[in-house]
Amino acid sequence: MLGFGTLTKKVFGTPNDRKIKSTRPLVEKINALEPEFEALSDDGLKDKTQALAERAMGGEALDDLLPEAFANCREAAKRTLGLRAYDTQLLAAIFLHQGNIAEQKTGEGKTLTAAFAAYLNALSGKGVHVVTVNEYLVQRDADWMGKVYGALGLTTGVAINGIGEENKRAAYACDITYATNNELGFDYLRDNMKPSIEEMVQRGHNFAIVDEVDSILIDEARTPLVISGPLQDRSEMYVTIDGVIPLIEDDHFTLDEKQKNVTFTDDGNEFVEEQLRVRGLIEEGASLYDPESTTIVHHVNQGLRAHKLFQKDKDYIVRNGEVVLIDEFTGRMMTGRRLSDGLHQAIEAKEGVQIQPENQTLASVTFQNYFRLYGKLAGMTGTAATEAEEFQTIYGLGVVEVPTNRPIARLDEDDQVFRTGQEKYKAMIDEIKAAHEKGQPVLVGTTSIDKSEMFAEALKAEGIAHNVLNARQHEQEAQIIADAGKLGAVTIATNMAGRGTDIQLGGNVEMKVLEAITADPEADPDEVRKRIEAEHEDEKQKVLAAGGLFVLASERHESRRIDNQLRGRSGRQGDPGRTSFYLSLEDDLMRIFGSDRLDKVLKTLGLEEGEAIVHPWVNKSLERAQAKVEGRNFDIRKQLLKFDDVMNDQRRVVFSQRREIMEAQDLSEITSDMRDEVIDDLIDQYMPPNSYADQWDTEGLYAAVLENLGIDAPVMAWCDEEGVDDEQIRERLIEASDKMLAEKAEAFGEENMRSIEKQLILQAIDGKWREHLLTLEHLRSVVGFRGYAQRDPLNEYKNEAFQLFESMLESLRTEVTNKLSRIRPLTDEEREQMLAQMAAQQQQVADAAKTNAPPAPTAEAVANGFDENDRSTWGNPGRNDLCPCGSGKKFKHCHGAFV
Template sequence: ASNILLMQHINSALRAHMLFRKDDHYIIDGDEVVIVDEFTGRTMPGRRWSEGLHQAIEAKEGVSIKKENQTLASITFQNYFRLYEKLSGMTGTADTEAVEFQDIYGLETVVVPPNKLSERHDKADQIYLTLEEKLEAIANDVESCQESGQPVLVGTSSIENSEAISALLGDKNITHEVLNAKQHEREAIIIANAGGIGAVTIATNMAGRGTDIVLGGKLVDDATDQQKQDWQVEHNKVISAGGLHIVGTERNESRRVDNQLRGRSGRQGDVGSTRFYLSLEDNLMRIFASDKMAAMMKKLGMEKGEAIEHKMVNRAIENAQRKVEGMNYDARKNLLEYDDVANDQRKVIYSLRDALMSTNDVQERFISIRKSVIGDLFSGYISAGQAEEDWDVEGLHNALKADYKAEFPLQQWLDEGVDVDELESRIVEGLSAICDYKEQMTGVESMRGFEKAVMLQTLDHYWKEHLAAMDYLRQSVNLRGYAQKNPTQEYKRESFAMFTELLDTIDIEIVKSLSSVTINEGTRATDVEQQDNAGAIAQHEDGADVPTEEIEKPTTVKKKGEKVGRNDPCPCGSGKKYKNCHG
């Protein structure tokens, strides 16, 4: 067990060194590791990986190691969107995900025809044997477009790739701009000029979605008539050159991302063209199409620098993308099944928290919780359905003394003939008297505020721990598939048991805190520690120093002579135990 934490550190270190790459998954900004969104290409300041992974990457890059974040609340996008009463949306690439929209949200996807028919020419993909040949072909294509005055947008999958292509174009003296997460401050300027004559822009997915590249360059808002005329001349030149040309440096795992990149060209009826360049060393090709494609290329006797270009190849690539999309959809759907369980629990906890936040007087709730907690505690030691020999009176006495700082003469009360229900009532009344005494010491308003603060603090603390435990359960429950068990059902069963235990724990800790803490005017909810209830412990014993104004002291009848034990023979000579005779 002592090596579990060490194993987690080793796993995080291996992932940091082997799976996560600088300028691909993250960048270094000053003294910080900043995550890069793989879909948008934008940085995500403030976001950190969990389970020590971010710290491992910080150690790998030699920057200062920050404290690990702990999850306080979590929700999937799907369940977040479901919180809205009405859902709708508009995007140019929803058609490929129509099945998922229907299954997850119950939304039908409707294809709206364009305002103006697109005149964009989507050329067939070109596939090369090696990455080097592909990059050379890209550079030649960009160079020829620039010479003819046609603007080019080169789409890349990562910051690293964008900088590699930038270096290649730089060697050929091709003037260009680079737009990635490192130059996000200049994004507006770069995009404004990306449609100019002969402009070359290398970009990650930052420019692949929601970006409007105006042919001829963007016209300023308060442009003069002369500026408008000059822009129209530039605009016409770009159109005559063929409009914006899109160069895709590799196929993404999702057709939707590729379609978004294509959609930068040929907007609102403009002319334009697109082409994707691939090599057998690309990630998607290496996983799905490398062996068959390489064998086919060798049979055709292809030489270095030659490319294969055929509709059959495009279909094969799209089939590979469909496979990846299906895998990703299954992963999202599986995650949603797990989050649906957490979502039900989340609703319960948040409703409890909202109820606490909406009022300043939680005394009735606390009294109800206290009665329930003490009832459960009491039944664990003493029960009317058990024989008296099986009662653990001493255990109950010790539990009340240790956890609630309340010491009651339980054995004495039982010797006096108090029944089980009355005994439980006396314990509840004694704890109530302790809290009433504290209220008298601090004032009603302060006590109500303290009760609310302790309840909220306890709820938040244990909910936070529960979320971490649920994460660990979700990560490990798949192993139960080896035992022919359904991981999802196992997760639901165990998480329900954990949540039931959480609710019980929250109630118990609230009662413990408010019963055992010594409160004065300077005490805050964050200072809660178990302390002796000096002057407030209802001991109910002769000679006990208890404030009579707060605790009504029960009358104790003292018997003359030596005390007779409950299990001793009765002095009357009947032969029965004292408790079954005159006890």
């Protein structure tokens, strides 16, 4: 018997079905316009763009322009790329334009889909940002879709790391800009540290389309973007503490794998205290519980976490003498991303690599709050439905599941659960051998580098050729994925989320053509393409006959979404395929989330070694466990965001005030108001309201006026006058300070004085904001303990953060007033002395540049096209990669040191 909910869905359809149905007439309208746009010349497409843009800027709604804009864009894509967008792609693009997340399965053409929504919204002239997860995809998508935009008369920009301020400003000035989420966030923070509007690179936040939206807005959103500067070097302390941790025994700490937390027991505290005393980090007679030991305790706890919670080749790898974090969802290296609060340094001490100094936060923003700056936000992914609640709650984004262009023909098998990991791995190797023998391509999904390498060793022993894709092979990622659909290919991959390159059966034609042309530049490209397309079609038919791509996963992830992404690699565009998950009771998810009952069931059933239990109930049970973990992680992110929202409100105030100051031509009124408020505060402090004259602290007021206002005013004589009150003293001080500033303005010149005021205010804001961020970090780290006193930590944080913000603004007024009162024009002698010093410094820099100039490029590098005067010939090396000039030095110590 059908349930009531199931019955109503059958009669009325799901909300998702109704959205699709209501949008189909719009697609039909676009299709009806196709003949009209096919008749246009190439210039006619550009003229149409111009006409649509004029209508958009004239106030016509983009919704009204949508059918014509989409028809124009479809025609441009047909002419430039040979691709005619499917109706399902148009559906998805409409949902993107409406500010939704379009869930499209793998291989449904998300890159082209985004171009339609980007083109329509770029007509307003306010710019569109298309966001992807790495720089390879940024450049690939911009080059590919740039042809479409160019045919339509629009400009395309690429904002990536290392291209220089001018190029980046030009990229953001384009109609459509492709960039990574990290670069967008960092550029926003850097812009709000710039001293003038002209130096800022971004021009606003109109509309963003986020590719792999679940990866960026959920997985990566757990870590804020931080721009920081170094603090004092404490590497010796980390090394000393690291020497203590391996001595700790199992009864010295408790490990909670569910909560990913580790803490010392009382015995552990006593043991550590004794060890630290021996090493001189705690004085004799002192205790870990003393207030003076707070910093030491913090670092000992971080050392314990580094050893017990962070595993090499799973959570991080050591590369070129650096600890590089690995994204647990995508398996990619997060180069440049560091753990905060000394945790990264603790891991560096554990691995025996050079310890980088700790950093002080200069500016920070979470991805949640950065992307909420946009007037309109949209996203694309193959898997968003499981996180629909979070997208709606935090970003106000709806999720629409877009139907596939062709029906899915993939077979998703029930999970197979083995008792031990060894039995599971043996069964998987047998399964891979069977598929390989009939020519079926296999994609083996693993959750960590060491497990992927274990499979590689086993396949090597069996004589099966294979490719391995994990953080170590990061650079060859696109090529390895492109080959994964070839006949008999075996690919072992760590976390296949968000890879951005389709696995096409028979291999990727474009990649094959590129390889052939690179190998033989003299060959006719058209002939090469014809030959390869014929070979590809033959190989594709063989792969289809073998059953399509077989995805074999070695474990379930905490998130169903990541499992679905792996599954979605098979069965693109209606291709046949097969997916299967092999699990064991020793897997992390099974072990942590209750495999005891299942183990008893397996024993009762009397399973033989090597046998597996396969049943839909097992799948349901695992999905419930995953849903619980996802719910808990969502609650954690929601709570973190509530705290960050407090800082975000203050960040918006500071950044908007900063921008107003940069845009203003004359700030004399603001500095005058600041002086008046400082004087008010001084009067209130030293001449309290409703007090008698003999209660006034006139000497204190005189000293404070001299200190803060730079005025040697006869305050004590004024106060001794008969009948004088605090209001009169206030007026005299305001008059004296105004007179002093007027004299300074005359001495400097009006224009110079306005410039000085602007720079002083900006410097003071930046300095005070940095101090404020540090204070808020410290407050965050301790406010949780207020819960023990039955007080809500979030409310406590809000109240204290507001008080700290008020106090910051007060000290800002005092600092600006103080600095303005102390500036004076240089004497002729001082000016000459300063010019001589500057000339000497410039000479030192020039001498140093000659001494430290990078070596001449090798003949081989020059032959390969390297030109030290042309950055575009250098490729895009990382800071720690070898320099492309062939010197053998790291890029940052060679040519990279001079850019």
